[in-house]
Amino acid sequence: MKYIETKEEILSVELPPQLSLIDDSIDDVILPKLDTLKNNKTNNLNKYELHINDAITLSSKQLINNTDEFQLIYLDPPYNTGRSRGSRKHYNDNSSSWSSHIQKVVVNSHKLLKKEGFLVFSINQMELFNLKSICDSVFGSECFIGLFPVKIRHSERQLMINATYHDVFEYLLFYRKHKQTRFYTEPKHPRIEKFDYRIETLTENPRKEIINGKQVEIYQPNEYKIVKDKPSLKNLRRYIIAGKLATANWSGEWFESHLRQLGENLLVKVHGLENEGLGYRWFHTHNEKRRSGVYFQSSLTAGRPILPTNDLDFTEIVPNIYKEGGLGIDFKDSKKPEQLLDYIISITTKENDLVGDFYGGSGTTIAKCIKINRSCITGDNGLESIKIILQRLSNLKEGKDICGIKYNFNLVNNI
Ligand SMILES: C[S@@+](CC[C@H](N)C(=O)[O-])C[C@H]1O[C@@H](n2cnc3c(N)ncnc32)[C@H](O)[C@@H]1O
Numbered sequence: 001m002k003y004i005e006t007k008e009e010i011l012s013v014e015l016p017p018q019l020s021l022i023d024d025s026i027d028d029v030i031l032p033k034l035d036t037l038k039n040n041k042t043n044n045l046n047k048y049e050l051h052i053n054d055a056i057t058l059s060s061k062q063l064i065n066n067t068d069e070f071q072l073i074y075l076d077p078p079y080n081t082g083r084s085r086g087s088r089k090h091y092n093d094n095s096s097s098w099s100s101h102i103q104k105v106v107v108n109s110h111k112l113l114k115k116e117g118f119l120v121f122s123i124n125q126m127e128l129f130n131l132k133s134i135c136d137s138v139f140g141s142e143c144f145i146g147l148f149p150v151k152i153r154h155s156e157r158q159l160m161i162n163a164t165y166h167d168v169f170e171y172l173l174f175y176r177k178h179k180q181t182r183f184y185t186e187p188k189h190p191r192i193e194k195f196d197y198r199i200e201t202l203t204e205n206p207r208k209e210i211i212n213g214k215q216v217e218i219y220q221p222n223e224y225k226i227v228k229d230k231p232s233l234k235n236l237r238r239y240i241i242a243g244k245l246a247t248a249n250w251s252g253e254w255f256e257s258h259l260r261q262l263g264e265n266l267l268v269k270v271h272g273l274e275n276e277g278l279g280y281r282w283f284h285t286h287n288e289k290r291r292s293g294v295y296f297q298s299s300l301t302a303g304r305p306i307l308p309t310n311d312l313d314f315t316e317i318v319p320n321i322y323k324e325g326g327l328g329i330d331f332k333d334s335k336k337p338e339q340l341l342d343y344i345i346s347i348t349t350k351e352n353d354l355v356g357d358f359y360g361g362s363g364t365t366i367a368k369c370i371k372i373n374r375s376c377i378t379g380d381n382g383l384e385s386i387k388i389i390l391q392r393l394s395n396l397k398e399g400k401d402i403c404g405i406k407y408n409f410n411l412v413n414n415i
Pocket residue numbers: 001002053054055056076077078090091331333334335336337358359360361362363364365379380381382385
């Protein structure tokens with residue numbers, strides 16, 4: 001691996017026209033002076049840093065200021081494929097010290113992550129299993145979330161004549177620092193047409209009991225009405241407690257274990273069962289015609305989260321990623337699609353969270369962070385990469401990224 005450490009080497013970087021190094025007190029941070037331009041999107045809350053350094057040194061230096069600060073660290077290191085031919089120019093992808101290098105970066109990354117933070121690797125099959133065992137040893141195997149295959153090639157476009165088979169996948173390896181952390185998800189909107197029941201109680205003094213630690217009100221058949229009404233988010237959705245709802249659903253199990261025995265045709269209000277909604281849940285016990293119980297859900301707790309899937313197909317996007325970032329960003333060393341970073345960043349971070357990427361390449365991560373309002377600290381040990389990242393940032397400033405939008409952001413040295 002190539003180490004670039006001297007100030008002279010850094011200062012000899014040829015920068016795009018409107019970016020220049022600020023002063024000579026630079027140690028390992030490149031500080032472009034960015035012209036004030038009329039921009040369409042201004043991003044003042046977030047910080048952006050670009051370093052020229054080896055990933056181990058960079059991640060160690062971050063520990064001085066940023067322990068427990070990163071919400072996401074995304075690492076896209078050389079895959080150690082042994083290949084350094086074809087269009088690959090900037091590094092020889094063959095290292096006998098790959099494992100010990102990565103192990104150190106993973107150890108540092110673990111310390112840098114917030115308690116609820118995520119580590120995500122891009123990798124191919126060459127080092128996948130090795131990498132999994134390195135990450136398991138640092139994060140604990142219980143913090144492994146999953147392997148997400150990313151389809152990057154069409155099955156038909158076979159170009160490798162001497163290979164044994166046509167490999168069309170790369171992988172994302174997801175870890176979390178704490179085993180209970182979940183991805184951020186979008187809730188599915190409740191289907192309004194299903195909320196068409198209203199409950200009317202006809203007494204203010206129902207029978208009250210404590211059942212299994214919960215306060216319960218029991219209405220006799222002449223003390224309530226269950227009315228079928230027009231759909232409205234103010235109304236309730238009726239669920240029959242059958243099948244999985246009776247065995248694998250919290251309310252269903254509660255009914256079967258504690259309410260069925262109360263008797264037929266009762267309306268029961270259980271406090272503390274829909275805590276994020278009404279604060280209580282209504283049940284209607286079974287009767288002669290309907291042997292299953294019923295519960296009612298408010299629209300406040302309706303709408304399940306839509307879980308991310310690991311079905312990632314980028315075959316249509318990969319052939320065009322050379323255009324991403326604008327002119328001068330045609331980086332051949334495994335440049336990643338911005339859409340892939342968008343996916344990773346959106347399920348692991350919220351706006352203004354800090355993202356780290358210590359193998360910056362062409363700057364896909366920092367560019368995406370600027371676009372979707374995350375802070376980012378990135379770096380690369382290759383001068384060519386640093387030049388490309390600077391060009392990409394300059395393109396973003398000038399609206400020369402393919403999205404055509406001008407972004408105003410600050411690239412500062414906070415170390
Ligand atoms: C696969 S590329 C990253 C591509 C990037 N994700 C993108 O979308 O453009 C890997 C990068 O790691 C850099 N690199 C290789 N060894 C490194 C090291 N020891 N420390 C830091 N960067 C390194 C290379 O210069 C290369 O730019």
